Amino acid sequence: MNPSIVVGLDGSAESVAAAHWAAREALLRDVPLHLVHAADWSSPLGVPATGTAVGREWAEALLRDATHELRDLHGRLEVRARSIDGRPAVSLATAAASAAMLVLGSRGLGTLTGFILGSVGMGVIHATERPVILVRAHEDALPHAEGLHTDRDVVVGVDISRPCDALLDFAFEEASRRRCTLRALLSWTLPPLTGYGAVYDPGLHEQMGDSMTVGLDDRLQPWQDRFPSVDVVARATAGHAAEQLLKAGAEAGLVVVGRRIRQSSLGAHIGPVTHAVLHHSRAPVAVIAHR
Template sequence: MTRWVLTGTDGSPRSESAVRWAAEEAVRRGTGLRILHARPWPDTAYAHGSLASDLRPAALRALAETAERVRRAHPGLLVETAVVDEDPADALLSAAKGQELLVLGSRGLGGFAGLLVGSVGLAVAARVDVPLVLVRSNGTAEPEDAGPARREIVVGVDGHHASEAVLDFAFAEAARRGARLRAVHGWDLVPAWTAAGWVPPQVNATTREATEQAALAKALAGAHAAHPDVDLVAETRLGGAAHAVVAASAGADLVVVGRRDRHHPVGIRLGSVAHAVLHHSAAPVAVVPHG
């Protein structure tokens, strides 16, 4: 076995929720599970007291207890653990190289639908070179309840520039789960601006929608042919890509979006759609990097 489902834990309820999700996914994929705990330990000057000697054994004990809970829940699943003396984002990015999948926890939906992904999750999502799943937590070790499960995967699709990697991931995940795949393409009527101000789009909405539906069907054809048993629903929604995917996420088991590798003067950054979906989706989100 050369590829693993990797997950990170810091002992918080949201990371425990991610561990549970990752273990179930490892069983579905027939891989093992690696659980990583990473933290920058106190430097030598700070560590002369008892704090440094207490931290590592406590982390090792907590990690061993987490692994044992997973083994009891999934007999036969191969589980490995590691404690790394490194910044969490850097450690996760390094450990994820060449692995099947990375799974992390994120804050659950609270009193406002925004800012749901912590700094580590965003840093990793922008740079990791394998698919990443961010799992919502409701403050306990259970994944957040986004409503009645309907055994459905949602994938956001750019009908005119679809990514094979994103579609292959979404179709394969739907096939593993025996779930319906809902492919969503959002589009907008773009207004024009003149010296006199805003001018409504001079486009027939019905004609434009037919064009977008045809583009979506064409984009999905190859991946669907490779997974003919997957129940596919293709839909276009007026209102933009991020809005369309977030609206479809309610009740889904997983939402899949792409992350194009765009190099920015200050580093790789998430695209606007992936960023919005990560913050606002009601379901776990898979971010799939692609060229």
């Protein structure tokens, strides 16, 4: 794997914020940062479209200015830049095929917190198995933000019913680099009642909670053994997973969620929990593909 971070840059405030977030992450990992602008300049008939030359010049200027700004802000950061002709989602996924991660900007929901995950973002998530980070254009991601974004916790959602090694690998490694607390959340619900007049045994809720807590601790133990310096706060709570993650991640530095890799070509298969977190989290969100 090429130890670099790739960021998609299109000139929007969101992509600029993503570039600055990615720069701090690259410094944290001591790896190069690659700025990539991707656009399909050709017409459907293969004839150069009107304004192609102007568009290419604009893209080159965008990359040049961003490179100079990031180098000025972070003197020891290695920054490279290139423009790619092709469909943005596919081109970005290809550019990041061997990178540590791909960082993208995502438009906010107006006065509400969260993201609008557009066709490019969704296409990239579907097209790559590399970690994809979505960053909003709020002040925590802007150039004047201090430090290397290590002052806030990392939050990860865990499902003990399915393997999620890649998810936990990423979350623990990120918390270790940042030297911050890792908050691992498992959300569960009681099974539905059946039969007329059925009621829960008063002790069932407590028993389920104890069982889930033990299951979560068991799932995390191998990673805690590998990363003894990481302070882990594990919590199993009853409720909807997306709501719990959004609440826990409200002040987090990064929320880590997973998507299962499937063979079907239909959809990006991000699942309802990841879908909700992507659209409503204020914090940057890392989507980790796992089997």
